[in-house]
Amino acid sequence: MAIFNDFLRDRRRDELSSEDLQALEASVHAVQNVPARHSLAISKQPIGVSTYLIEGFICRYMDDREGVRQLVAVHVAGDFVDLHGYPLKRLDHDVATLGPCRIALVRHEAIDQLVRDRPNLTKLLWFSTLLDAAMHREWIFRLGRLDAVARVGHFFCEIEAKLRAVELSDGRQFSCPLTQADIGEACGMTSVHINRMLKELRERGLMHMQRGRVTILDLPALRRLSEFDPSYLFIGE
Amino acid sequence: MAIFNDFLRDRRRDELSSEDLQALEASVHAVQNVPARHSLAISKQPIGVSTYLIEGFICRYMDDREGVRQLVAVHVAGDFVDLHGYPLKRLDHDVATLGPCRIALVRHEAIDQLVRDRPNLTKLLWFSTLLDAAMHREWIFRLGRLDAVARVGHFFCEIEAKLRAVELSDGRQFSCPLTQADIGEACGMTSVHINRMLKELRERGLMHMQRGRVTILDLPALRRLSEFDPSYLFIGE
DNA sequence: CGCTTGGTTGACTACTATCAATTTGCGTGG
């Protein structure tokens, strides 16, 4: 099947035995395609399935009083998007696709069985939810300590590193269906200001973005500007 | 021993069997007192023990280039502060006490055994690390979408709710050793502006803070102002 | 080829940081 081909790729994947992996594959109960801008889960509702992202981009977000979104995570291929919903039993945020996606659904009863029978796989599933937590922390840092240019730069450094781990970026180019409004929702800024910061990054020769395609011109400089250190992603360990 | 008396209190604690709890207690290898402003763990270093907070306040934080802190979490009694270090094997942030603390240390080999033998306890330990992730998300929301007054208010709403779950707040008063500089490091603001926002909250009759003691004057109004909804803390479920 | 969505720019406003000076509270030692 190879649905989980990208799961934890470059992150402790070797700790997964082939039996563990097979058991994981066997626990999938459906694979489906979902169009862009489509809601996958609503906050506070009890859930009984978790979503693994095979291909595409998914975001998790919360709305403020006026309905303005704050993204709390952006997921790419290989991410177990809402596995945390398994121990939590309900979500504290909404989930939606950004671009068109291909997803696999896993029922929580199936995970129960994995937890009962496979301590090693369990620990890795746990690990993967904690990777998300580590990214959350980095987002807190980004919002709390970086100025506007660095925030945008940092955001793209993260996306780039995540995509590279699953070979969807070569360190120079990758596709990314986010609009400037989406980026604003991720970075706690208005789309107008995102536009200006992208202009600045372009003029500084660091990166540019057009029609869903991001080009990184100077990754080391971009990372320096953004105080980005990828170690929190646990890639290559 | 009753070290874990406050662990997950009011949060699925009932799902813990007494044998599970005993096994957890038995896994503690030391209990110690730590003074205020004391470092407990350094970012990136491999760790083999996790810290459970019996009493006091602990923070987790990251430094920016200039060494300015950004807090990513504040922990109170009953929190398993860095249990996520067990699956991760190293931390992506520093840990330090805020006030004087009493902590219990648990070796990761001991947790290995729990994971092997006790799927139900494992799931609850996993759950507790995901509570932290849910709080991280709320911090992202706070930093990304709230203005200065609401950020401070939201911060105290969270602390109050967490303390109440372990009966350290009665909904009106609690002690809290954070300085205005600490609060600034949590809310992504300067201590000067924190001072002004506290003044505003005081003048609006919502809350005030002096000498490590917080008084909430109008919790519903404070929560409204701060767009605070405690459901992400999973208290009383 | 007009419509709609997303991107771009300018002018102006509002919020928060910065810098600097005081004040307050409290522990220490005379």
Next chain:
DNA sequence: CCACGCAAATTGATAGTAGTCAACCAAGCG
């Protein structure tokens, strides 16, 4: 008990950054 010293809190003046509002442009689609 009081004087000193330090850390934390408070306040004012000013600067800088990001938001708001509004208009316009560009690209993709039916």
